[in-house]
Amino acid sequence: MAASLEKNAPHQVVIVGGGFGGLYAAKTLAKANVNVTLIDKRNFHLFQPLLYQVATGTLSPADISSPLRFVLRKSKNTQVLLGEVNNIDPKAQQVSVGDRLVPYDTLIVATGANHSYLGKDNWKDFAPGLKTVEDAIEIRRRIFSAFEAAERETDPEKRRALLTFVIVGGGPTGVELAGAIAELAHKTLREDFRNIDTSEAKILLLQGGNRILPYIAPELSQAATAALQKLGVVIQTNTRVTNIENDIVTFKQGDEVQEIPAKTILWAAGVKASAMGKVLADSTGVECDRAGRVMVEPDLTIKGYENIFVVGDLANFSYQNGQPLPGVAPVAKQEGEYVARLIRLRLQGRTLPQFSYNDVGSLAMIGQNLAVVDLGLIKLQGFIAWVFWLLIHIYFLIEFDTKLVVVIQWAWNYITRNRRSRLITGREAFLEDKIVNDSSHYQTPEKKQPASI
Amino acid sequence: MAASLEKNAPHQVVIVGGGFGGLYAAKTLAKANVNVTLIDKRNFHLFQPLLYQVATGTLSPADISSPLRFVLRKSKNTQVLLGEVNNIDPKAQQVSVGDRLVPYDTLIVATGANHSYLGKDNWKDFAPGLKTVEDAIEIRRRIFSAFEAAERETDPEKRRALLTFVIVGGGPTGVELAGAIAELAHKTLREDFRNIDTSEAKILLLQGGNRILPYIAPELSQAATAALQKLGVVIQTNTRVTNIENDIVTFKQGDEVQEIPAKTILWAAGVKASAMGKVLADSTGVECDRAGRVMVEPDLTIKGYENIFVVGDLANFSYQNGQPLPGVAPVAKQEGEYVARLIRLRLQGRTLPQFSYNDVGSLAMIGQNLAVVDLGLIKLQGFIAWVFWLLIHIYFLIEFDTKLVVVIQWAWNYITRNRRSRLITGREAFLEDKIVNDSSHYQTPEKKQPASI
Numbered sequence: 001m002a003a004s005l006e007k008n009a010p011h012q013v014v015i016v017g018g019g020f021g022g023l024y025a026a027k028t029l030a031k032a033n034v035n036v037t038l039i040d041k042r043n044f045h046l047f048q049p050l051l052y053q054v055a056t057g058t059l060s061p062a063d064i065s066s067p068l069r070f071v072l073r074k075s076k077n078t079q080v081l082l083g084e085v086n087n088i089d090p091k092a093q094q095v096s097v098g099d100r101l102v103p104y105d106t107l108i109v110a111t112g113a114n115h116s117y118l119g120k121d122n123w124k125d126f127a128p129g130l131k132t133v134e135d136a137i138e139i140r141r142r143i144f145s146a147f148e149a150a151e152r153e154t155d156p157e158k159r160r161a162l163l164t165f166v167i168v169g170g171g172p173t174g175v176e177l178a179g180a181i182a183e184l185a186h187k188t189l190r191e192d193f194r195n196i197d198t199s200e201a202k203i204l205l206l207q208g209g210n211r212i213l214p215y216i217a218p219e220l221s222q223a224a225t226a227a228l229q230k231l232g233v234v235i236q237t238n239t240r241v242t243n244i245e246n247d248i249v250t251f252k253q254g255d256e257v258q259e260i261p262a263k264t265i266l267w268a269a270g271v272k273a274s275a276m277g278k279v280l281a282d283s284t285g286v287e288c289d290r291a292g293r294v295m296v297e298p299d300l301t302i303k304g305y306e307n308i309f310v311v312g313d314l315a316n317f318s319y320q321n322g323q324p325l326p327g328v329a330p331v332a333k334q335e336g337e338y339v340a341r342l343i344r345l346r347l348q349g350r351t352l353p354q355f356s357y358n359d360v361g362s363l364a365m366i367g368q369n370l371a372v373v374d375l376g377l378i379k380l381q382g383f384i385a386w387v388f389w390l391l392i393h394i395y396f397l398i399e400f401d402t403k404l405v406v407v408i409q410w411a412w413n414y415i416t417r418n419r420r421s422r423l424i425t426g427r428e429a430f431l432e433d434k435i436v437n438d439s440s441h442y443q444t445p446e447k448k449q450p451a452s453i
Numbered sequence: 454m455a456a457s458l459e460k461n462a463p464h465q466v467v468i469v470g471g472g473f474g475g476l477y478a479a480k481t482l483a484k485a486n487v488n489v490t491l492i493d494k495r496n497f498h499l500f501q502p503l504l505y506q507v508a509t510g511t512l513s514p515a516d517i518s519s520p521l522r523f524v525l526r527k528s529k530n531t532q533v534l535l536g537e538v539n540n541i542d543p544k545a546q547q548v549s550v551g552d553r554l555v556p557y558d559t560l561i562v563a564t565g566a567n568h569s570y571l572g573k574d575n576w577k578d579f580a581p582g583l584k585t586v587e588d589a590i591e592i593r594r595r596i597f598s599a600f601e602a603a604e605r606e607t608d609p610e611k612r613r614a615l616l617t618f619v620i621v622g623g624g625p626t627g628v629e630l631a632g633a634i635a636e637l638a639h640k641t642l643r644e645d646f647r648n649i650d651t652s653e654a655k656i657l658l659l660q661g662g663n664r665i666l667p668y669i670a671p672e673l674s675q676a677a678t679a680a681l682q683k684l685g686v687v688i689q690t691n692t693r694v695t696n697i698e699n700d701i702v703t704f705k706q707g708d709e710v711q712e713i714p715a716k717t718i719l720w721a722a723g724v725k726a727s728a729m730g731k732v733l734a735d736s737t738g739v740e741c742d743r744a745g746r747v748m749v750e751p752d753l754t755i756k757g758y759e760n761i762f763v764v765g766d767l768a769n770f771s772y773q774n775g776q777p778l779p780g781v782a783p784v785a786k787q788e789g790e791y792v793a794r795l796i797r798l799r800l801q802g803r804t805l806p807q808f809s810y811n812d813v814g815s816l817a818m819i820g821q822n823l824a825v826v827d828l829g830l831i832k833l834q835g836f837i838a839w840v841f842w843l844l845i846h847i848y849f850l851i852e853f854d855t856k857l858v859v860v861i862q863w864a865w866n867y868i869t870r871n872r873r874s875r876l877i878t879g880r881e882a883f884l885e886d887k888i889v890n891d892s893s894h895y896q897t898p899e900k901k902q903p904a905s906i
Binding site (some may be wrong): 148 | 513646
């Protein structure tokens with residue numbers, strides 16, 4: 001047991017990151033005899049598994065976000081600090097947030113992962129990825145702006161490029177994006193346009209490996225392929241993207257090189273650990289893997305520091321079947337809960353056996369009434385998998401925020417294929433009003449008018 | 454009757470602007486024997502009267518927006534064109550959208566109004582106004598970031614400035630913003646913070662005239678004043694803002710000059726007509742008033758052009774009691790409907806008597822269970838006015854989009870004081886992850902990881 005855990009003063013737990021790992025750790029510590037400080041750059045927790053539905057216009061960002069303070073308002077031992085940790089001092093046991101030092105007895109680092117462009121960071125502007133609310137709004141803007149521009153375009157070639165959507169990466173995010181865009185094009189939007197037939201849109205899903213959804217059983221992967229193809233998605237496996245420029249993507253399948261003009265290119269291919277991994281490596285000497293993930297001990301601490309834990313996408317935990325656990329929400333959640341329980345037990349002089357992930361299975365939504373669910377022994381596809389997917393997500397959303405009305409709205413939007421949230425917004429999303437310089441002509445110096453009623 | 458209205462080819466109606474005026478004109482023309490083109494810079498109609506609820510974290514932008522194509526999908530005679538009109542040629546009867554020319558037989562201009570900073574456009578950055586979704590998100594970011602920064606701040610003076618909110622302008626928008634911020638500070642957020650007492654926030658409402666809500670009856674204005682004061686809002690009438698700088702607002706009441714440090718300054722004071730007014734003036738010679746509004750004829754056409762109509766906030770219609778009609782949604786809606794009916798009748802060789810606004814009354818929401826409603830003979834305040842306000846808005850929202858679930862959610866959020874939507878978002882809303890340059894260390898060239906499950 002570390003010396004720092006044997007003090008009499010209230011034990012200080014600092015959690016960096018309010019994703020699934022950090023937040024479930026904080027929730028599990030709510031009634032422990034510790035003080036908790038949760039530090040995050042954002043003021044809300046994001047239910048990332050549904051972010052693709054924001055990007056495709058079904059949900060609003062707030063539908064899948066909960067203000068951290070709101071979620072933790074009843075945890076009187078917990079305070080939330082909005083800020084970015086830029087340094088960790090493991091000797092002094094403190095982290096720096098701006099110019100402020102926050103001391104800890106136990107530190108939990110759960111800062112997750114970002115996109116990785118495989119060393120080609122210049123692809124970023126042409127092919128945005130999907131990690132943040134801002135990413136989702138940007139992707140939403142691109143998708144719906146492309147349909148709008150196609151409606152205006154008279155040149156058939158340009159129109160074709162505007163109606164071509166390329167998704168790089170055949171994991172769950174890529175599959176869900178491809179399915180949702182296909183549904184938009186072939187179902188939701190068909191009635192809305194007058195000059196284009198949105199169902200002529202081409203949706204191309206590029207996968208590096210030999211099948212999509214490599215983490216689930218091959219037969220489900222096959223079922224997903226068939227379902228996507230039925231929706232009109234063209235899937236190309238064993239394909240490596242070799243270049244992305246403005247509106248052009250180049251890729252290679254075997255020796256065949258293809259160059260496709262596409263206005264909308266989305267990146268769902270690679271992730272790298274957040275920068276906090278490097279901060280930890282520099283300050284503690286802990287090893288990171290090639291994806292920047294921190295190599296953790298069997299109890300999720302890092303080597304030489306019994307009071308520093310790493311959980312979630314930032315952690316490389318390879319003690320089950322030799323492979324690192326996947327970067328998915330259930331892993332982060334279970335790791336966060338485990339660490340919190342371990343901290344509580346340690347304060348009583350007890351401990352826990354090493355962390356072990358209880359695999360709840362994998363699932364991916366393809367479209368209306370179509371999903372694949374791999375629970376190990378049980379494998380579901382089609383409508384029944386879709387219902388299962390729906391129930392699981394309703395369960396998680398309710399557990400999280402008890403906002404039943406939101407869940408009903410969400411399910412309703414989903415079932416009715418409503419795309420009410422398909423706003424094209426953002427700072428550069430619309431043409432600014434021309435500035436009128438003749439100000440004397442355009443001002444009302446005295447009169448104050450109601451802007452709304 | 455204009456010659457252009459006597460053709461045999463389908464009559465082309467072009468509507469510029471998808472606000473209340475333009476959209477109700479389009480809806481009313483849905484079954485007429487005309488072709489309609491609705492041109493807007495945005496792809497959605499915004500229910501502006503509730504925009505302050507987005508700015509204060511109760512609703513999401515999509516909750517009060519409807520995609521124009523969705524609203525008009527059943528109107529097969531109508532097409533929506535996303536773009537900005539930059540010129541009008543009344544002789545050739547066409548408008549320019551980018552480099553595209555759109556011909557019309559009848560033109561309806563309904564481009565609304567923007568903020569006016571009374572000639573002090575440099576105040577804009579320090580005191581944002583509330584007209585667009587982006588404005589609302591920016592104001593939301595500022596309000597909630599101020600509370601967050603106050604929670605971190607240890608200097609009492611700086612903390613006071615962070616917890617000071619100044620709203621310039623005592624019309625409906627100013628009153629609604631002040632009431633909503635007061636409720637946040639005194640009710641919603643109190644449980645969420647640990648270091649600050651949010652109820653110590655100072656909310657200051659500055660009004661140029663001698664009472665707030667000058668458009669409603671004096672006794673209701675008094676009731677609103679009392680209700681706001683009870684919520685903790687300080688109201689200062691007969692007050693002119695003389696300067697706004699970063700975090701400091703200076704104002705004058707009589708001879709007394711006050712300078713108040715305030716992190717959040719919001720502008721709800723003046724509006725000016727959109728730039729299309731000037732475009733119309735330049736191309737047709739029509740007169741505009743000092744606020745840039747187009748002087749319209751009794752039938753909402755402009756002088757010399759029987760086939761050009763101006764409706765909504767852009768129009769100055771002064772044939773009822775000598776005053777221009779206020780820039781509110783019901784006026785725009787009725788004007789849009791009138792013009793559409795007139796166009797239909799003209800095609801049958803008939804006409805309509807001059808436009809006449811049926812004043813449905815004025816109302817403003819102050820806070821939970823508190824509103825004021827002025828229906829002329831009937832004046833309501835307090836809880837009953839609040840219920841009335843709620844029913845009116847539910848009625849309008851349902852009429853508009855039949856999204857009952859959204860309305861239920863909205864009413865539910867409103868009644869339960871939920872502020873689920875209080876996300877701090879936007880391009881500059883959060884600290885970017887530090888960029889890690891050692892890319893070899895942080896990339897996974899082959900492995901594609903699922904970003905979500």
